[in-house]
Amino acid sequence: MKAAGRLKRAGLSNVYFLSLAAPSRPRLVSDKLEKYINENIDAFANDIVRLASQRSVSARKEGIEECAALVERMLREIGAETKVLRIDGAAPLVFGEVKSKKPGKTIMFYNHYDVQPEEPLELWKSPPFKPEIRDGAIYGRGVSDDKGELVARLKVAQSYMETQGGPPCSLKFFFEGEEETGSVHLAEYIEKYGDLFKADGVIWEYGTVDANGTPKVTLGVKGIIYVEFVIRSLSQDAHSSFAAALPSAPWRMVRLLNALKDANERILVPGWYDDVSTLSEDELRVLQEMPFDGDGLKKSYGASAFVGGMTDEQAKKALVQRPTGNIAGIWAGYTGPGSKTVLPKEIHAKMDFRLVPEQDPDDLFKKLRKHLDDSGFADVEIQLESMEPAARTSHRHPFAQAAVAAAEEVYGREPIVQLGSPGTGPLYLFTRRYGMPSVDIGVSAEDSGIHAPNENLRLENLRKGMLWISETIEKFSAS
Amino acid sequence: MKAAGRLKRAGLSNVYFLSLAAPSRPRLVSDKLEKYINENIDAFANDIVRLASQRSVSARKEGIEECAALVERMLREIGAETKVLRIDGAAPLVFGEVKSKKPGKTIMFYNHYDVQPEEPLELWKSPPFKPEIRDGAIYGRGVSDDKGELVARLKVAQSYMETQGGPPCSLKFFFEGEEETGSVHLAEYIEKYGDLFKADGVIWEYGTVDANGTPKVTLGVKGIIYVEFVIRSLSQDAHSSFAAALPSAPWRMVRLLNALKDANERILVPGWYDDVSTLSEDELRVLQEMPFDGDGLKKSYGASAFVGGMTDEQAKKALVQRPTGNIAGIWAGYTGPGSKTVLPKEIHAKMDFRLVPEQDPDDLFKKLRKHLDDSGFADVEIQLESMEPAARTSHRHPFAQAAVAAAEEVYGREPIVQLGSPGTGPLYLFTRRYGMPSVDIGVSAEDSGIHAPNENLRLENLRKGMLWISETIEKFSAS
Numbered sequence: 001m002k003a004a005g006r007l008k009r010a011g012l013s014n015v016y017f018l019s020l021a022a023p024s025r026p027r028l029v030s031d032k033l034e035k036y037i038n039e040n041i042d043a044f045a046n047d048i049v050r051l052a053s054q055r056s057v058s059a060r061k062e063g064i065e066e067c068a069a070l071v072e073r074m075l076r077e078i079g080a081e082t083k084v085l086r087i088d089g090a091a092p093l094v095f096g097e098v099k100s101k102k103p104g105k106t107i108m109f110y111n112h113y114d115v116q117p118e119e120p121l122e123l124w125k126s127p128p129f130k131p132e133i134r135d136g137a138i139y140g141r142g143v144s145d146d147k148g149e150l151v152a153r154l155k156v157a158q159s160y161m162e163t164q165g166g167p168p169c170s171l172k173f174f175f176e177g178e179e180e181t182g183s184v185h186l187a188e189y190i191e192k193y194g195d196l197f198k199a200d201g202v203i204w205e206y207g208t209v210d211a212n213g214t215p216k217v218t219l220g221v222k223g224i225i226y227v228e229f230v231i232r233s234l235s236q237d238a239h240s241s242f243a244a245a246l247p248s249a250p251w252r253m254v255r256l257l258n259a260l261k262d263a264n265e266r267i268l269v270p271g272w273y274d275d276v277s278t279l280s281e282d283e284l285r286v287l288q289e290m291p292f293d294g295d296g297l298k299k300s301y302g303a304s305a306f307v308g309g310m311t312d313e314q315a316k317k318a319l320v321q322r323p324t325g326n327i328a329g330i331w332a333g334y335t336g337p338g339s340k341t342v343l344p345k346e347i348h349a350k351m352d353f354r355l356v357p358e359q360d361p362d363d364l365f366k367k368l369r370k371h372l373d374d375s376g377f378a379d380v381e382i383q384l385e386s387m388e389p390a391a392r393t394s395h396r397h398p399f400a401q402a403a404v405a406a407a408e409e410v411y412g413r414e415p416i417v418q419l420g421s422p423g424t425g426p427l428y429l430f431t432r433r434y435g436m437p438s439v440d441i442g443v444s445a446e447d448s449g450i451h452a453p454n455e456n457l458r459l460e461n462l463r464k465g466m467l468w469i470s471e472t473i474e475k476f477s478a479s
Numbered sequence: 480m481k482a483a484g485r486l487k488r489a490g491l492s493n494v495y496f497l498s499l500a501a502p503s504r505p506r507l508v509s510d511k512l513e514k515y516i517n518e519n520i521d522a523f524a525n526d527i528v529r530l531a532s533q534r535s536v537s538a539r540k541e542g543i544e545e546c547a548a549l550v551e552r553m554l555r556e557i558g559a560e561t562k563v564l565r566i567d568g569a570a571p572l573v574f575g576e577v578k579s580k581k582p583g584k585t586i587m588f589y590n591h592y593d594v595q596p597e598e599p600l601e602l603w604k605s606p607p608f609k610p611e612i613r614d615g616a617i618y619g620r621g622v623s624d625d626k627g628e629l630v631a632r633l634k635v636a637q638s639y640m641e642t643q644g645g646p647p648c649s650l651k652f653f654f655e656g657e658e659e660t661g662s663v664h665l666a667e668y669i670e671k672y673g674d675l676f677k678a679d680g681v682i683w684e685y686g687t688v689d690a691n692g693t694p695k696v697t698l699g700v701k702g703i704i705y706v707e708f709v710i711r712s713l714s715q716d717a718h719s720s721f722a723a724a725l726p727s728a729p730w731r732m733v734r735l736l737n738a739l740k741d742a743n744e745r746i747l748v749p750g751w752y753d754d755v756s757t758l759s760e761d762e763l764r765v766l767q768e769m770p771f772d773g774d775g776l777k778k779s780y781g782a783s784a785f786v787g788g789m790t791d792e793q794a795k796k797a798l799v800q801r802p803t804g805n806i807a808g809i810w811a812g813y814t815g816p817g818s819k820t821v822l823p824k825e826i827h828a829k830m831d832f833r834l835v836p837e838q839d840p841d842d843l844f845k846k847l848r849k850h851l852d853d854s855g856f857a858d859v860e861i862q863l864e865s866m867e868p869a870a871r872t873s874h875r876h877p878f879a880q881a882a883v884a885a886a887e888e889v890y891g892r893e894p895i896v897q898l899g900s901p902g903t904g905p906l907y908l909f910t911r912r913y914g915m916p917s918v919d920i921g922v923s924a925e926d927s928g929i930h931a932p933n934e935n936l937r938l939e940n941l942r943k944g945m946l947w948i949s950e951t952i953e954k955f956s957a958s
Contacts, residue, residue, distance in 0.1 A: 182818070222720065226818040235781025240831050241701065241901035243805035245776070245785045245794035250806035251744060257733045265730060297724070301824075302714025306724045315724035326722035327729035328821050329812035334829060339661070339705040339864040341831050341903075342807050345780075350813060352719050352820050385818040422720035424820075 027409050028474035032163045041463050044155045049131040051147045052140045058114035058181045068092040071113045071175050078158040085193055090185035091177030098157045100170045105477055108172040108199035111150040112179030115142035116451045123453035137458045144448035146205050148457040152443045156469050169477040172199055183426045190429050201399040202430050207442025215407045218440035219400055220392030220420040221427050223355030225365055226385040232346040240341035249347045250332045259375045264308050267325045269371040275358040286395050286417050292316040319422040324354040361387040391427040392420050398479040399437040406471035410464055506888050507953035511642045520942050523634045524617055528610040530626045531619045537593035537660045547571040550592045550654050557637040564672055569664035570656030577636045579649045584956055587651040587678035590629040591658030594621035595930045602932035616937045623927035625684050627936040631922045635948050648956040651678055662905040669908050680878040681909050686921025694886045697919035698879055699871030699899040700906050702834035704844055705864040711825040719820035728826040729811045738854045743787050746804045748850040754837040765874050765896050771795040798901040803833040840866040870906040871899050877958040878916040885950035
């Protein structure tokens with residue numbers, strides 16, 4: 001069935017997953033482990049309820065210490081060695097390790113124990129911090145992002161301990177408490193604790209199945225430069241009648257922004273695209289295989305067309321490989337109802353530039369500064385909010401292939417392979433420093449309502465996702 | 480002294496105020512009237528305190544009816560016939576009339592009894608609605624703008640009644656309660672009550688002396704078109720990673736605004752400047768006479784230069800005769816601290832275009848719409864907030880000359896003559912409909928702190944301003 005399915009899709013999968021297509025490749029997860037996971041799924045769900053009952057809203061510094069302590073306790077309960085790492089002013093970073101009896105690879109799990117704020121409260125059907133299991137799913141803040149994923153990984157390790165005396169490779173757990181506020185101390189932690197963070201591959205925080213139950217393997221993220229431009233032309237707002245003589249900060253910002261992108265939304269900073277690599281034919285095939293519901297995306301955001309009239313194929317590619325320059329916020333003057341005649345003293349604009357692999361944020365930030373200088377905006381302040389390079393693991397890497405093959409085993413179908421997420425995360429901290437491959441796989445679903453009211457995790461997705469993680473570990477350990 | 484002073488200024492005043500320069504022109508205000516004003520100035524001040532003690536914040540519809548009733552009572556107290564005019568949903572308009580025993584001209588006073596909100600409260604040294612007289616000045620909300628001016632006009636009429644049995648010409652009082660919220664029903668009132676509003680000249684709400692005590696005669700206002708542009712590209716905000724594919728409302732607004740003005744801030748709407756007339760040589764001379772502290776203006780607003788590097792002379796002229804296109808407000812997306820990665824679903828921009836005499840707002844609004852249509856923005860919504868043509872009285876008009884000559888008599892120096900204020904007001908409703916001349920003269924000072932905390936009115940300015948108004952009435956009646 002699977003092979004036939006693949007052949008129907010223009011025979012492409014046998015090119016890029018050639019090795020995995022061999023029928024001889026066995027399932028490596030033992031029946032015993034699978035049975036243990038199946039039989040204990042309700043207990044695992046209760047552990048998710050337990051962890052999600054502990055508030056830990058990093059944006060409000062709410063319950064962070066308590067949650068870190070609980071996470072460490074839960075690590076100890078499965079037999080992990082633990083360390084609570086600390087940096088002044090940062091949420092504690094909980095580290096755990098379960099060593100394999102066999103020498104070999106080490107896989108690291110990156111997750112976070114902090115959650116998004118629960119608002120708007122009135123839209124929750126059950127209290128966000130009193131998680132409830134109903135109709136085969138857990139409901140509560142963080143049950144998917146990321147406490148459900150975190151517990152799933154702990155319980156995979158526990159399942160190995162209980163059924164086989166230990167996992168097929170050593171496992172490291174790396175749980176931070178500031179992911180939802182930008183992982184601002186992560187680099188410092190890695191700097192300070194060095195080799196503790198070394199492994200052969202990292203399973204990133206989160207993975208999903210789509211509406212059809214097809215799992216998705218994501219292999220990277222875009223980078224980002226987030227800046228705020230500030231133009232001040234006056235020391236105080238003036239009555240707008242003075243606009244005949246006094247300079248206008250908003251008009252200057254219009255001209256600045258206009259100098260940054262052309263009518264086709266191409267970034268005009270010289271050299272911006274120099275390091276953008278072209279996708280290989282191999283990668284283009286993976287991209288082509290990736291389902292993409294262009295109409296659905298446009299419909300769900302009420303967009304009449306894609307940027308510059310792109311086709312679905314072009315838009316899909318752009319989401320993976322096109323650098324962006326987005327105006328995330330802009331404000332000046334009077335923003336209330338009706339009219340007020342004011343010449344605003346200043347204007348602010350926030351922009352995020354998404355970067356693709358090989359683009360160097362440091363270099364681009366300098367080019368941005370120079371472009372403004374050269375365009376007559378030398379005096380304009382650029383506040384740098386954050387800067388992260390992209391990270392991407394080749395779909396040809398054995399770790400990626402293990403995750404893909406494991407998905408096929410567990411879900412009985414080819415996974416969606418996403419070369420890179422259009423979003424950003426601090427993945428590069430691991431992948432760049434230690435040359436580690438990474439995969440995003442997990443137990444959630446695209447409709448898990450993360451960051452939203454009634455966030456949820458279906459128990460069947462938890463069960464299958466745990467098997468998927470287990471099989472990935474097995475396959476990578478054996479590779 | 481005065482004549483010599485004028486000659487020193489390149490002999491220009493004898494060109495444009497030739498008739499007034501004749502030494503034979505007498506003061507017309509009687510000693511009796513002047514004595515009455517001098518002796519009763521404290522009582523007049525108490526009447527200002529009385530009126531300003533009645534809250535009347537139109538933006539919050541606070542005390543409007545009560546204040547209108549008090550204003551009518553005060554009109555009756557001086558012996559005026561009164562009518563309280565009403566339109567559904569509008570603040571009442573209080574009308575009063577004091578007829579002269581002599582047939583001849585009628586002068587109308589336009590003032591308003593509503594005031595600006597008093598915030599920020601903490602910056603007031605005494606409570607805004609419990610006005611206090613200290614160090615020769617009244618402090619309180621509205622004591623200058625416009626209750627002090629309003630009471631001054633009432634008391635000028637009272638002074639004539641008490642000393643001469645009546646004023647030298649008939650006087651009409653026309654006090655509205657919505658000036659601070661845009662005079663939105665004024666046109667309707669004038670439409671409804673027609674000829675009641677007819678006169679030979681209107682003394683507009685407000686007049687000042689500058690820091691040197693030199694009075695200023697202002698002869699008009701610019702017009703305005705106030706619009707809000709709204710661009711919606713999505714039905715909901717999207718994560719900014721989607722900016723690679725989904726359209727951006729902010730970028731579209733940048734392009735729209737960029738199509739409205741060039742780098743020199745010239746408005747690009749075809750035909751925008753067609754009806755802008757050139758100042759006559761005569762007017763240019765008046766302009767040249769007008770003092771203008773360019774450095775002071777730049778300094779007080781912290782501006783390093785005027786728009787487009789204009790000289791002081793150019794800036795002074797621009798304030799009178801240059802149409803503007805000002806971005807009064809713009810907002811989209813995330814405007815808080817730090818970074819949020821959002822692709823905003825919409826953006827709003829508020830713009831006010833100031834117009835000079837002869838520019839027709841209706842015609843220009845159509846041209847603006849067409850320019851956007853022709854520039855690819857046919858779908859962009861333009862919300863029209865308000866529209867008023869400019870109004871200007873020739874400095875050659877006998878009414879203007881009367882105000883100027885009266886200022887010379889009372890202040891012992893030539894007044895500043897401002898051909899037109901850079902600001903806007905509903906003056907055209909009178910000047911256009913009835914072909915009435917108007918002058919802005921009064922009792923306030925440039926540092927009266929209108930719209931600000933510790934608004935004030937100096938008693939000496941009240942006294943001199945009342946004499947100025949009286950002398951203007953006398954001179955115009957005799958002309």
